[in-house]
Amino acid sequence: MYLLISVTTPDEVAAAVQGGADIIDVKNPAEGALGANFPPIIRQVRQVTPAHLPVSAALGDVPNLPGTVALAALGAASCGVQYVKVGLMGPRHGAEAIYLLRHVCHAVREFGPQIQVIATAYADAPKVNALPPLELPAVTAEAGAQGCMLDTAVKGGGNLFANLDDAQLVRFVHQCRQLDLLSALAGSLAPADVPHISAIGPDIVGFRTAACQGDRVHGRVDADKVRQLKMLVDANECQG
Numbered sequence: 001m002y003l004l005i006s007v008t009t010p011d012e013v014a015a016a017v018q019g020g021a022d023i024i025d026v027k028n029p030a031e032g033a034l035g036a037n038f039p040p041i042i043r044q045v046r047q048v049t050p051a052h053l054p055v056s057a058a059l060g061d062v063p064n065l066p067g068t069v070a071l072a073a074l075g076a077a078s079c080g081v082q083y084v085k086v087g088l089m090g091p092r093h094g095a096e097a098i099y100l101l102r103h104v105c106h107a108v109r110e111f112g113p114q115i116q117v118i119a120t121a122y123a124d125a126p127k128v129n130a131l132p133p134l135e136l137p138a139v140t141a142e143a144g145a146q147g148c149m150l151d152t153a154v155k156g157g158g159n160l161f162a163n164l165d166d167a168q169l170v171r172f173v174h175q176c177r178q179l180d181l182l183s184a185l186a187g188s189l190a191p192a193d194v195p196h197i198s199a200i201g202p203d204i205v206g207f208r209t210a211a212c213q214g215d216r217v218h219g220r221v222d223a224d225k226v227r228q229l230k231m232l233v234d235a236n237e238c239q240g
Helices: 008-021 039-048 066-077 092-112 133-143 166-178 191-201 223-237
Strands: 002-007 024-026 056-063 083-088 118-124 149-153 184-185 206-208
Touching: 002 008, 002 223, 008 024, 008 039, 008 056, 008 223, 024 039, 024 083, 024 191, 056 066, 066 083, 066 092, 066 166, 083 149, 092 118, 092 133, 118 133, 118 184, 133 149, 133 166, 149 166, 149 206, 166 184, 166 191, 191 206, 191 223
Parallel strands: 002 024, 002 206, 024 056, 056 083, 083 118, 118 149, 149 184, 184 206
Antiparallel strands: none
16 A cells, blocks of 8 residues: 655655655645645656656646646646546536546546546535545546545545445445556545555555644645654555
8 A cells, every 4th residue: 555645845745755655746735625736836846756756746626627627637747747636526427527537538648648647536525516436436447547536525524434434435445446446545534544544455545634744734744744654554554
């Protein structure tokens, strides 16, 4: 299980790397759960991240505007990242999500066939009238994207486990595996949640708040907090 740490500025990268992050994720929490950052910031994060570590960029909690989102995806892909992550906030049902994701995948693939598109749904989708989260694996496979992530849209409204039970999360990861998709889980997770997540078995687990001194918007990634998370991930992988 790989540890993804979200950063907001290039100067947070060193702490994430020192702590043992496997993936550096660039977002802007001030603009939402998967808020998009600015192209120069994304490029600078890629530049200061060691070459062997992949970087992902969030496109935002996107509306159901396929052309707009495809253009944003092309912009993110041009910043040198390995993953483009799109939060399916606007699409309400599978057909809308597939149509949007196909255009995102096409835009990214034309620029760089090696760049992977990660589709994200929200565990608390009923609160924001978004795509039901357990539809995500089938939608992602149909659209031609490479991975699925679950997060929470409403921060402070309960974490991942407050919105989906273990059986649903295990089903999600199993469906991803059957469809040869990467699976990732996030959503206001704490260090104490790592054994729980590890038992469910996603490929990637993501953190922002738990890796910071301070809150998710104004806080700063702390190497010791990342190191604690990495030790927990590794320890639970060994036990598994």
